[in-house]
Amino acid sequence: MQETEVQLKTQTSKFLSQPFKLLIGGKWVESASGQTFPVFNPATGHTIAHVASGDSEDINRAVKAARSAFDSGPWSKLTVSERGRLIWKLADLLETHLEELAELESLDNGKPISVARVADVPLAVDLLRYMAGWATKIEGNTIPLSVPYTPDTQYFAYTVREPVGVVGQIIPWNFPLLMAAWKLGPALATGCTVVLKPAEQTPLSSLRLGELLCEAGFPDGVVNIVTGYGETAGAPLAAHPDVDKVAFTGSTEVGKLIVKAAAGNLKKVTLELGGKSPNIVFKDADLETAIAGAANSIFFNHGQCCAAGSRLYVEQAIFDQVVEGVAQKAKNIKVGPGLNPDTEMGPLVSDEQLDRVCGYLQSGFSEGAKAAVGGQRIESQGYFVEPTVLVNTKQTMKVVQEEIFGPVVTAMPFQQVDELIPFANDSVYGLAAGIWTNNLSKAHSLASKLRAGTVWINCYNVFDAALPFGGYKQSGWGREMGHDALELYTEVKAVCIQL
Ligand code: ADP
Numbered sequence: 001m002q003e004t005e006v007q008l009k010t011q012t013s014k015f016l017s018q019p020f021k022l023l024i025g026g027k028w029v030e031s032a033s034g035q036t037f038p039v040f041n042p043a044t045g046h047t048i049a050h051v052a053s054g055d056s057e058d059i060n061r062a063v064k065a066a067r068s069a070f071d072s073g074p075w076s077k078l079t080v081s082e083r084g085r086l087i088w089k090l091a092d093l094l095e096t097h098l099e100e101l102a103e104l105e106s107l108d109n110g111k112p113i114s115v116a117r118v119a120d121v122p123l124a125v126d127l128l129r130y131m132a133g134w135a136t137k138i139e140g141n142t143i144p145l146s147v148p149y150t151p152d153t154q155y156f157a158y159t160v161r162e163p164v165g166v167v168g169q170i171i172p173w174n175f176p177l178l179m180a181a182w183k184l185g186p187a188l189a190t191g192c193t194v195v196l197k198p199a200e201q202t203p204l205s206s207l208r209l210g211e212l213l214c215e216a217g218f219p220d221g222v223v224n225i226v227t228g229y230g231e232t233a234g235a236p237l238a239a240h241p242d243v244d245k246v247a248f249t250g251s252t253e254v255g256k257l258i259v260k261a262a263a264g265n266l267k268k269v270t271l272e273l274g275g276k277s278p279n280i281v282f283k284d285a286d287l288e289t290a291i292a293g294a295a296n297s298i299f300f301n302h303g304q305c306c307a308a309g310s311r312l313y314v315e316q317a318i319f320d321q322v323v324e325g326v327a328q329k330a331k332n333i334k335v336g337p338g339l340n341p342d343t344e345m346g347p348l349v350s351d352e353q354l355d356r357v358c359g360y361l362q363s364g365f366s367e368g369a370k371a372a373v374g375g376q377r378i379e380s381q382g383y384f385v386e387p388t389v390l391v392n393t394k395q396t397m398k399v400v401q402e403e404i405f406g407p408v409v410t411a412m413p414f415q416q417v418d419e420l421i422p423f424a425n426d427s428v429y430g431l432a433a434g435i436w437t438n439n440l441s442k443a444h445s446l447a448s449k450l451r452a453g454t455v456w457i458n459c460y461n462v463f464d465a466a467l468p469f470g471g472y473k474q475s476g477w478g479r480e481m482g483h484d485a486l487e488l489y490t491e492v493k494a495v496c497i498q499l
Helices: 010-016 056-071 080-096 098-109 113-137 176-190 204-216 230-239 252-262 287-303 316-332 351-366 417-424 440-449 482-487
Strands: 022-024 027-029 036-040 047-052 155-163 166-170 193-197 223-225 245-249 268-272 278-281 311-315 370-373 388-391 408-414 432-436 454-457 490-498
Touching (some): 010 098, 047 204, 056 166, 080 098, 098 113, 176 204, 204 223, 230 252, 278 287, 311 316, 311 417, 316 388, 316 408, 351 370, 408 417, 417 440, 432 440, 440 454
Parallel strands (some): 166 193, 166 245, 245 268, 278 311, 278 432, 311 408
Antiparallel strands (some): 036 047, 370 388
């Protein structure tokens, strides 16, 4: 493992030297309690910043600001074109600060800066531009009615899509900036106002985003950012009676808490939750591509992706070859601090996540799984774990059933596609799936039988602002991105007039 210390760029060092506050009503303010919490560099375990610890009082202030911006602020009077242009301007600012944001993301989350530069930040920019374009295209319909009427009575009816209102957005730590963009984009395009609660592990890019939102010229209170812990800041936001919708990305366990918290005022809820996605390789696939794809599907972002291809099913005849190929790829991955330009895999995000992944490895070994490669923590001050392929696994094992959220894939052979399908679908989750084959009818036929919100064929982890993403079963409610996401930020009003 490489341990090179990397010099931060000046603007990042300067940004980190400030006392971090909350963005409420267009002003940076301290938390009501005056409390802060530390943020760690996962590559070293060292503290890199102290951030305001928001709690229910801060959530109340932020919701009030968002409510007033929605009900009576200048935001509500902007034309849709002006709204779109502001979102586009924010995208431009992100692009201008790409290098700085990539550095911040790598420092805070641990991901390789080379990845943050080409994935996290550009995808956030693209999503904002895509949603900026939609701001002027959110339309209703005219509806012909058939109600009984005399020849003298006629109706004219139409629908209007209106913003749902104040939205609480609670995001995770795996793609901090990108998840903020996925959430903010459709909310702002539809005219909602927002209280954003970043994950406590990775609040820094959201705070920089807050500065850029102010610079772009969004009116006060349109986006409020409250950093804090899940129980003390996230929970009161999900439960708040003046919040019209809560949009959450995170664990299925917390997703269920969000649903309960939202029940008080029956606010709308969208959830993007866990996954345990099957990745299926047939012997007629282009094996070189499939092996590289299988490795990328699990090792990208250190497996800390809800869509990670964490269950590899391989046709028996090529099982050994594919396992060996993926194991070889794993061995070649350069693990090190994310800020090192050569690093291909950084540390896990936190010591808690490290314990969780190592706990799953132990559980797998105790149930009889074997590591074809990896299987250990990498000794260091940081939270590094070896990229791992587990074989000798059974469908009932915890490592096959539960989401590990680390660079650990289980590989199992199958004989027949019919016998494979129940195994592939044997999960409480249904977020994504991968299929590798050169047989088109096999690919489409299997795609139709997999209970998953996304099916990738001869590719994996292809995300696009226009492509809806979300889960079947306990992987969530609703969709992110694409046109589908926008609908979930609007209410439909039917207007009927007697002529
Ligand atoms: P993980 O277990 O991977 O850290 P979580 O689902 O716990 O993921 O966290 C995702 C987001 O949900 C974070 O912003 C976190 O602070 C927030 N969160 C955690 N617990 C709660 C809760 N009870 N209510 C609302 N938000 C929460």
